[in-house]
Amino acid sequence: MIRLTPPLAVIESNLFGDAPTDTPEPASAAEDWNSDPPEAEIELPPHLAEMIRARAQVAAGDQSLEPAPGKLLRIDRLFGPDGPCAPQLGQPLAVLLSGPGRHPSLWSGWLASWETDYATDADLLLESGDRPYDPLATMIQLWNPVEVYLPCASAVLGQLGPERLAAVRERAADLAAGVAETDVQEAAPGTLRQAVTSGGRLILTGSPLGDAQDPRQGYRQLYGAVAERLHALAREVAVGSRADWISGVLDAFRAAGRRWSLDLTPVVQPALGDASTQRTSADTYRLGDLLDIRFVPAEDGEAVQMHVQLRSQTPLIVAIERAGKVRQSRRLDASSPAADFFAGGGRSLSLTLRDAARNLLLEVPFPDGRA
């Protein structure tokens, strides 16, 4: 088997080795990377000197953690809305941001690393024109997209210009579309090559990934596991956000119900197969004696499906409105007693209920959030 540097065992140890489960303050090793280089009494090897110089240049630049497309960030510790995660990272991670994610605190991007021996054609290597950037983020793992919980970011490692970011995105799109060459016969671990994106941009990558004997397969497994930890954290953040928003929707219905003298009460339904017991449906509510509404949260983002069932003997008009303009509207009556409505946050939407003469019976503003 071809030997690449550093060996996989070392990488695994760095990533998953004896990491502290939780430390109130960042680990010193990582923080030290941002500190000034030690004064050199002896001459350093050129490549080490270059690395130190690069870090120093980055550290001297804009260190604002405000997310932006093309920004390279360092993550030293993982923590979510409820506090630090366990286990912690064995070494700092680098990520390249591409764009906003499904929550204000989430941005999508790719993991980056420094072990360029393991580059494949789905990795893009930063070049001298991208300087200054921290060597920790030399290789963008386009095969390894992640969603980053921004509070985890601890330092800026660099900033790619628009052209280079476009090249990164183009290469990622080419890979997704199968446009890029991926002939396993050309696998040559440890070598770099130039490639051209579908948009004609010249990039530096590795050779195509080979079969199971290719050590880069193991490398991908290691970094894939790291990315999964970031994904899990992002899911937790997104779900928590949706739950908050849905809770806000129900609060808004309760408040509006009180205002319009229409109580919002959970619907108690007989349990299936056992009429002697009763259970409360967690998602269905009765609005006065006019409607039953089943709230079904969206899988992704702050939005909800409302399945509305008429209980009133007289027709009602249910609508979703924005600034007085109807977006969705259905008349419910005996021939058509149910309908579905879909609404999300951040759009200044309201649900309105009117009688057949269009007299307003209820108006519920949806809580703001993200669109």
Place this chain on the structure above:
Amino acid sequence: MGALETLQELAQVWIWGETDGVRWCSPQGIHRLAQSSPTRSARPAMPEALEAGRPHIAFEQALAPDLAARLAALLDRHPGVRLHVSEDLPAPWHACPFEWLMRDGVSLHGRLSVLRYQRLPSAPRAPLSPRREIAVLNLLPGSEPVQPADAAAGDRVQVYDGFGAVDCFLRRADLVDLAALVLVAHGSERASDHPFRLADGRPWRLPLEFGLPPLVLLLACGSPDGNLIAYGRELLGAGAEAVIAPHGRPSQAGARDFLAEFLPRWRAGAPLEAILLDLQRPAHDSDGARLMQILGRGDLRVAERPRPEEMDDEALAEAAREGDGSALGQLSNRLTLRCFQTQVPLDEAEQALRTGLEVPGSDESAEAALLRSLGDIELRLWPLTRAWVVPLLALLADAYDQRQSPRFEAERRAMDRPGIPQPAPVFHYWSRLYYRQGRYPLAVQDVARGLAQLEAGDLCGRGAGLVGQLIGLLIDLNLPDPARRLSRDLDDCLSRHRGQRSDWEAHKLKDRTARIALRRGRAERALGIYRLKRREAANFGGDGRRELAWLLYIGAWSGHPDSAGWAGEVAEILDGLIPTLDQVGFGNGDEIYLLRAYAAWAWLGADAAARARLLRFGAFLRERLVVGDPGPPGFALAFMHLAGGEGGDPDHRLPSWDEVCAVLDQKRYYLELAALSALAGYPQDAEDGLERFQAQRRLPTALDLPDWLGDGVLAEWDTSSAERARFERERILGPQRCSARDLVQAGLLPL
């Protein structure tokens, strides 16, 4: 004028690819384009022009010469053109900026409706129910000052704002039940990326796993090279029937204005292409409607009831059976186009029409009704459709109303022009017109033209009618040997096939086989065949009267002992006919053959009562002698004269012998005249008739019949004719006055 009526004013063209090139098909004709590319250069300047915002591309400079000439001719004659570009054509056909081309200083927007990526064959689409909803997916950020989705108001139009609601809706709603999905978003403007961008910048595309409604309307910025057009094609593949997408970058105001105009018109029942055509008309529109293109169906619309063009074949056929001429015309034109688009012979259209209308060749009353219904609308049909309908009408008129035959013969001449294909069986039908007039050389030449299009394998399929017609001609031309050979070949071939059509052809062939036997002097054999055919008639819905007429006719001529019994049966039928004689059709119906046979019996059987019965039909026969085919009534009258003795009819209730012969002469019944004159004792007339008959048999040019036909049995036409001529002269013009028995033995009795 309504949107539908506007569309109907436009010329229609369908363009598709075949192995030998690109077809241009319009109702006026079908052609192969001289150039297979739509443009002179490989890539017209559309993308650059769109980028510039004001494309000006000269019509003649952009298009390939043949295409330009044909399109220009249509634009000169019509207010506009609907161009259906088939999905099988290469990308340049769909990318060609037809609408942007400039003629007389203005673009073709509003005059040219281009429907790209059309499926073949064209199929009708019932209108969408007005109860189906339109979903507008608004993915633009709420902060955008111009919101095109705000223009999407109206009954059964639902707007879903923001990615969360849109994603939730897409996952949980039944998209297939919608009428349309309208997507308003920012475009990525990149072919290599997802086509849309969410408000937060994420790339996005419609999920296709949930199905799609019939119409998808994309309102987003596309790239100049048409990334949204390519994406729209993907949506067609995922179940959408029509996609409207921009080629280029519509402004948000342009998208809003388009949506505000489009949705109400579409919900009101206008087809997509009519709306787009109208919205593209204003010259100031350069960043809205004019950028939009229709992929797939342009006829999609919303309505409670379908128009004829929207009905499926079964519904159209049912309406046509109930007398709806518009439905019949629509169905006929549709079948024509389908034949060309599926590259099957045009005569398949006739078979499909017969199947749909339930008109098998064996159903005489249904065929007569088809003659009336098709005859009423044929002038309104496409010229391409008339290519098969008019010959069919000629055939039906020959059988059921010969008064119309001259009209169709005149129409034939107008149809003989480039772009109007004439499929092989059509020449069988045309040949019938000449056959009935005794213009045998022309009739034979028509058959030869038809057969030239066929191969040996077609003998008892598409070739059965033509070969049968040729056999009939050979019988009438008294060339029984080649007729016998062809009849055997056809019979052998039919025996190897199963199916109603083959069985019917085999049934009809018995008629010809029997007459061949008669020409060969084998009357008993002919009687045997007709006995069998009479028994089988019921299998084809027949009553056996035609076969009975032949049995009596042959029996009378040959003195068969069963003739008296057959005469009794015929007498009973004729007695029943008297009250309804004025309803007898103007074809060679059974009635006329029964009268001919009964007259032969009255004469040859010396049956005075029969002759007296026949006199009751005198006026009828006199009328029919000069309307339509004079043959059978003429023969009946001649036999009645012969039955009355040489002095002719004393009570003057019948046309005179000379009058009858004159009419038969005018219609070129020369061999029959020769035989009748010989029997009546007019040798000079017999000789004149025979001479003219033999001249009739000479072909002005050599026959060019395919080698596979009867192993070249007709190659020696002149030699065979000369032999037969000697034989005929011996038997008819011999020293002795010939008798009926002589003629039967010589096979020269009138048939």
